[in-house]
Amino acid sequence: MLGDHPDRQARRAARRDWPIRAYRSGEFPEDGFLVDLSVEERLAIVTDVTETCWAVAGKEVRDVPRRDWPLNIVRDPNVK
Numbered sequence: 001m002l003g004d005h006p007d008r009q010a011r012r013a014a015r016r017d018w019p020i021r022a023y024r025s026g027e028f029p030e031d032g033f034l035v036d037l038s039v040e041e042r043l044a045i046v047t048d049v050t051e052t053c054w055a056v057a058g059k060e061v062r063d064v065p066r067r068d069w070p071l072n073i074v075r076d077p078n079v080k
Helices: 006-015 039-056
Strands: none
Touching: none
16 A cells, blocks of 8 residues: 555654644644744745745746736735
């Protein structure tokens, strides 16, 4: 059975010590580990994770100029 393979068991055991947690969409960590991080620190974490995922997938990480990013900026008129 695939779930009982010794290599899978060893990898599963090793992941128990990883300093990460998984949450379902809409759930939040109970200890608020992001609360003390600045926006820059949060962005750095997301950038690192994203680049790592691309590398693991064998994809090239492209340096796209900001003007070419596929997004729209919508400013909230109530925020000064």
